[in-house]
Amino acid sequence: MKIIIVGCGKVGLTLTEQLNNEGHDITVIDKDGSKLRSVTDNIDVMGVEGNGAIYQVQMEAGIKETDLLIATTNSDELNMLCCLIAKKAGNCHTIARIRNPEYANEVQYIREELNLSMAINPELAAATEIARLLKFPSVIKIDAFAKGRVELMKFIIPDNSVLDNMQVYEVGPRLHCSILICAVERGADVIIPGGNFRLQKGDKISFVASSSQASEFFRQVGISNTTVRTAMLVGGGKISYYLAKMLEDTGIKIKIIEQDLARCHELSELLPKAMIIHGDGSDQQLLMEEGITQTESFAALTGFDEENIMLSLYAASVSKAKLVTKINRIAFENIIQQMNLGSIIYPKMITADGIIRYVRAMQNSMGSNVETLYKIVQNKAEALEFRVGKDAPLIGIPLEKLSFKDNLLIACINRGGQIITPRGKDTIEPGDTVIVVTTHSGLKDLKDVLK
Structure with missing residues (x-):
């Protein structure tokens, strides 16, 4: 896809790196020539020096052939103007960074009136993540899926824990809770564990569960997890x-x-x-x-x-x-x-995750769509939520009969609000949302999970 990014600040640079790594054709616009040269010298992207809200500058950047313009300058008003001009000049998708709290209650109106595809607010997104963490203080990271019904949580196995030396397949039956351990960080290694993988104290483990099951899991392993006061x-x-x-x-x-x-x-x-x-x-x-x-x-x-x-x-x-x-x-x-x-x-990483999710959703091809995306485990793995359409592949086939890529796990199936921890006999059906955890980057479609 051809993407224009206006602004070479922290968010703009992070997006440029990540979207370039995913193989998109990126052009960056910035008024600061030295900043622009620094980006184009280090990343294989095009640069255009100038004000991104000027029609002629956007034309020079190729707005007519562009699929998406992302405006991430420090000025909310400039970002909105960039998107408005891009919509008129190139009729492309547009994303604006809008950070001012005064606009927070009017974002829906602004989106509709300016025909924005998405409005992003890094500080609001970061605050939302912190608020979730204060409700589960034992957890070091929480990502929400299925409109908050399912959460991906990360915590460190403490000394003398019941989990120390336990195999992954034993966790559910022995602790009487329905969770799925989907990633383990041990030193510099990131592992998508199989059932026979043995946990150790000091491991950072990421698991998928509903809020109630997560609470039960923490109770069973003896970790106090009451909301802070x-x-x-x-x-x-x-x-x-x-x-x-x-x-x-x-x-x-x-x-x-x-x-x-x-x-x-x-x-x-x-x-x-x-x-x-x-x-x-x-x-x-x-x-x-x-x-x-x-x-x-x-x-x-x-x-x-x-x-x-x-x-x-x-x-x-x-x-x-x-x-x-x-x-x-x-x-x-x-x-x-x-x-x-x-x-x-990392506010800019939270923002980048949201935009990359949108970009991948734009590219979906065969009846499934990226609903949610998080970079997890120091950016070495991804957790994605796909919505399954009626034409998607894999439908109705038991998971045990499918040939999945290595280092990939089907972590959860949400079927109309019913949260299913997948087993071999379970199937994926139209209308489900499916959470996939993998060390493979760039999955855009549910069919990409297969070898």
Whole structure:
């Protein structure tokens, strides 16, 4: 597919890399010539210097032959204008990044009026993920499928766990819960386990289950998983605002520490149920006075990765809080993963996942469609949800008779709200949504799961 990306910021660069890796023909537009050269020198894409909202610049980038334009500049208004012009000039699909909370309640109206295919808000998406994590504090990552009925959860097997040395096929029968372990991280290795795979303490395991089955699983393995009651957020940016707004009716007591006095006043008006503290979040004495040792969750959400990392390491040293760390740049990811930073949130990766899901759905060919997509396990594996059409292959054939690719697992079947943990005799039927976990990148259609 031919795709134009307007804006070479963090989200634009991440999208350029990932969509280029998936074999698309990418053209990047940016006003900053040095940024543009940096992208085109490192990635095999075309670059056009100029304002992406100018008709002539879009024409130079090839808007007439373009399938999709994605506008990811720092200005919401510029992004919307880019999409409006692209729609008129090239009649292509359009995606705009719209981040301002003032637009949050009007996104549906904006989408319809500007005929946008999709509006993305990285901060809102990140806040949604953090809110899910605070409800399951023992989990380090949660991804939702089947409109929230099914979740893919990741946690670390602790010392002296009943799971240590247990084989995967034994987990369901011995713990009396219907979950499916679909990925295991052991050191630098990522494994899609078979039934005979033996788990070990320290493994990071990802499993698929409904919320109720997940709760039962954690109860059986002796892990306390009650929702946190207090949350301390350092940094009063958009993510903290959206998160506090989501949690204000849950009974969780929110405390936000922000250095900018004007922003504190603004947050006090917007979030009457939250406690807003004016101060430097990296001041250890302030953190102690505000109760960091007693808080049940701590989220480092400033605009600086290094500060967020240091804050989370400090919180881990003085408390037993559920930790959430926001990271914007992904340099040194292997080192970051080895630190005790709790759940690491990458807003730009969450955004990229949503857009890549949409791009793959545009390409679907034989009656199945990518509904949901998450990069999991340090981007080394994918979890995808396909909606099965009446013309899809595989229909009605028992799973045990199908020849699936290696390192691929059918993790769940959702049939009209009934969640099925697949066994060999189960079949895939029209109208189902099917969750697939695999280390193969680029699956666009359900038929791609077969050898």
